[in-house]
Amino acid sequence: MNHRKTAEEILQLVGGESNVQSVIHCMTRLRFNLYDNSKADRKSLEQVDGVLGSNISGSQFQLIIGNEVPKVYKEIIANSSLSEAKSGEGESKQKKNVISSIFDVISGVFTPILPAIAGAGMIKGITALLLTMGVLQESSQTYQILTVIGDGAFYFLPILLAISAARKFGSNPYVAAAIGAAILHPTLTAMFAEGGGISFVGLPVTIATYSSTVIPILLAIWIASYVEKWVDRITHASLKLIVVPTVTLLVVVPVTLITVGPLGAIIGNYLSSGMNFMFENAGIVATILLAGTFSLIIITGMHYAFTPVVINSIAVNGFDYIIPAMFLANFGQAGAAFAVALKSKNKKFKSLSFTTALTAVMGVTEPAMYGVNMKLKKPFVAALIGAAIGGVLYGIADVKAYIVAGIVGIPGIPVLIGPEIVFALLGLLLAFVAAAAVTWIMGFEDVLEATEENTIEKASEDTAEETESEKASEVISSPLTGEVRPLAEVSDPTFAQEIMGKGAAIFPTKGEVVSPVDGEVVTLFATKHAIGLKSASGAEVLIHVGVDTVKLNGEHFTAHIASGEQVKKGQKLVSFDMEAIQAAGFDLITPVIITNTAEYEDISSLADGPVGAGQALLDLAAPAATSKEAS
Template sequence: MAIDYQKTAKDLVKELGGDGNISNVTHCATRLRFILKDESIVDKEKVAKIKGVITTVQAGGQFQVVIGNHVTDAYKYVMELVTVDDSTSEGTGNKKAGVVSRIIDVISAIFAPFLYTLAACGILQGILGVLVALNAIDTTGGTYRILNFISWTAFTFLPVLIAVTAAKKFKVDTFISLVIACALVCPDYIAMVNAGETVKFLGIKVQLLSYTSSVIPIILAIWIASYVQRFFEKYLPIVIRNLFTPMFTIAIMVPLTLLAFGPIGNTIGGAIGGIYNTLYNLSPIVAGFVVGGIWEILVIFGVHWGITPVTVGNYANLGYDTFTGLQSAAVFSQAGATLGVFLKTKNKEMKGVSASAAITGLFGITEPAIYGVNLRLKKPMICGCIAGAIGGAIGGAFHTVSWSYNMPGIATLPAYFKAGHTTQFIGLLISILVSFVLGAVLTMIVGFEDEPTDDFENLEGNTAIEENNEPTIEFAVPVAGEVFPISKVKDQAFASEAMGKGVGIIPANGEVHAPFDGKIVALYPSGHLVGMSDGKGAEILIHIGVDTVNLNGKGFSIKVKQGDVVKKGDLLIDFDNELLKKEGYDNTVMYIITDTSKNIEVLEGKKEAVKDIAFLTV
């Protein structure tokens, strides 16, 4: 059944404290990232149970809601319900976050919106590489040349893409940011770089560097531009502000970037990439073991974005990236562990969830596999990490690399192939195959604590008899007391049988028991209402008292959780019968069969809970 993400959005906004508590909302490949004014008022368990939500994560000053592949659908509907106040969009959460968390927050906000576009260009490069190796396309022809420059466009003008998202993050005018970025990749500036001539600005020598495919320089430039823009917006007279604020910001920031922030940014980016590449070169096998083992753990905490500048910088500086090659093992190992759950579990719901999550994982989206299955069952997560470490070590031994930006998965395998580097590609295939198979096998061997089955076939205690070849089901009394027809209760919604057919019970005590073996399918937080299903089509509601919702749970004690499978006679709810009467509430218990097509025979009189029958259905 398809999930209604419009309803998911409404439920999310409500549970997160409403529009007034939501300062900002962004999204990445699989997560909605909320900045909340007060996270303490949010019930994480309630949010995680919303249909369409896989799980929640609190990291980097953000309340992250994992949705999966349909995150853009949910984001669209959320944005229809909230008003983001740019002046307070950082929220209190970010102020409490540490420096590392803030940096990761900035990186995720900047890169997440265009990662799929960047990956698409990378896949196109990979496909062209395969076609060239197979002599299936003429590299001198127009078709190849056009597709080739298309595949490189996103990387060539990467500073321009970053400028758009950085402008939003740092609250800079988008078009000012675009002009600053375009200046760094302007043909005239590129011609200066290629010519190698000496260029001075106000007598200061400019270090002519290429900023195509660069990352850090433009981020620094837009960050500083945010202060420059605000300065002129504050001090320029309003009559000239709209014209001269952009002029002064651009005229100051482009030269300043070329003189200072560009070279500094390139140095920082080179240093970060250099540290990882140095460690990798010391032992590719150890690097593969570590990356393959911990990558998905980084994903859990949402800090995996910290590696993005390294991988992008490697493509720009080296023409390839080793980290993505090692990361692939971690992705496929978790998909394999999820397959192991599918093959071993007896729980029908878990079987369905794990099947779909394993397939999604093979295409590079591992959040459903991690949060929906492996982390939920614990041991499969550990098995996946072990398999990923072994697969990563194999990948390191073969020096596997990715030749263009991508997110590891079956669809992106062409990005790992390049003519003349067949051994590396074969090594990648071996590493991901070992990771996938080992993840599944380890999970099946080690096992896990299977969740209680939702299969009602083994439940006993529901009495069914045959009369004239028609099934007749006896429904036991959930509350001891005087039973009478529902038409006589003092709540019109129930008396009219609009809610279903049933009986009213004047309770002799405050104990509500399960009238049959089944599953709790509805449970109101105040404890005044509970619903059950027998798994064979029969569903009932038990409503305690008239208008008792107004007590907000006072006098009620809930003994079960929604989703619990219970036995006939199990205690579901305790309520203070005398308190209800003292507070002036009618304490009648409404006991309803929600299927209005059922024919029932009411069995009136004094009844004992569970021991006697309230009504028969035919």
């Protein structure tokens, strides 16, 4: 990478130096506070050599660079009138986008619980299919147990949401779970079922149903996060363990039952009623528009906003119109990719297109959408058209989903089982065929085959690179005591999407980072929230304590080592005040990333759930050639 050239291109594409209010960097990213984020050309920026991706967090514009970020930053400062002093100045003066903040919260809350919802939804769908086929009877105990398994996650959804929301809002997830459990307690449910006047210390409690609901618990935990932080701030350290959760529960649960819960239920009911009104009175138009634009909605990240609406709609009405539109969008993408596979002359790209078309009909559309259709542009447009054409039939037939979909593809079709199932299947076929036909008719600029000479040359280069980058197998220990979680649970897409490399995430239960390897401290960032290490065997390890904790400017962190220092496995690197960081509103989930992932055959997790510092965390498998030589 030519760091100077990269820096110059970045400055130009963020809207010029005049658009930069300040710029700083952390371990992996350039963090710009721009006067106008809309002037930044994200598409072109992501094509710049050395730029791995971009992200907007709040009002801050971020470019993901990786390990080379200090050098690129240095060139930006050296070749502009910006100074390091200016770069350290405060936050952007742009107003925070409220809508973006709401979507960020919804995404952050629902993403971690999606596996539970997906699994339960699939079981409900399979159970419905077996019942329809006559394999099971409603009176059978097998059917009843399967129903319990499928319904459990949805009935107790407020508890799952409470835990996830607490992590997002920076409060205690177990106190939050207790709040969710309280509003679902059988005694309270029985009191509501009996009807009549219910009161708490003389204040009326409104009767409401909280099982399977979304909005009431989100509002409750949002309030709980403020109550908990306020009580924590005024309580002596020796009493916090008892006083903080006690006061939080005594305040939040009654407030939820008396005001917040009923208000949330009303909002949820209005959302469901409004959605139903739209589809019932403008069914064809609404379905066409939603199906035809849903892929665009996915690109913006706004699709997360539909999750609570879908869940609430099925809980309140027993059906939903959004899920069918999602099915059509996916099958449209699959059809377009399939046509590309048939028409492309590039053997490698043809194979890729066939594969992604198959994964799309199975419910995973990102490879087809980003890897094929958007790359060629016209097939993506064709996919939107195909989905909209399928929406015509769905609108006429009034196709609905009766269960929350775990997978929006062939395995998830049982969620559409109902009076309109035949039309549901025909609509999916129509969307697929229409998208393929439009792709074929519109055509596209094919991906060129590499010449034999270039292919041989590239293969030689790749072989040379592989030889240079061979690494020995190695086990990386956990640098923290806590709970191991998948990287996908990290709210920052840089880590969640493995842009920086593979690894694992740990939610710490002890505020101490120890070295996971024998090696060298390559980088200790000035704010002490992130450490870069290189093991004696060549593994490059990034430990990033918390999300966006760079904004703390080192507060609540204490470093026990310095850059360039040799360390032993288990040696204390950094300590941090967990309570203070969480009280400041930051998520402590800590990604542990192998930044030179490409130099290994495979990287797999060796731990799940609770883990102690020093225990095996990641297995780094050497490339095959190295493994053979070693054996």
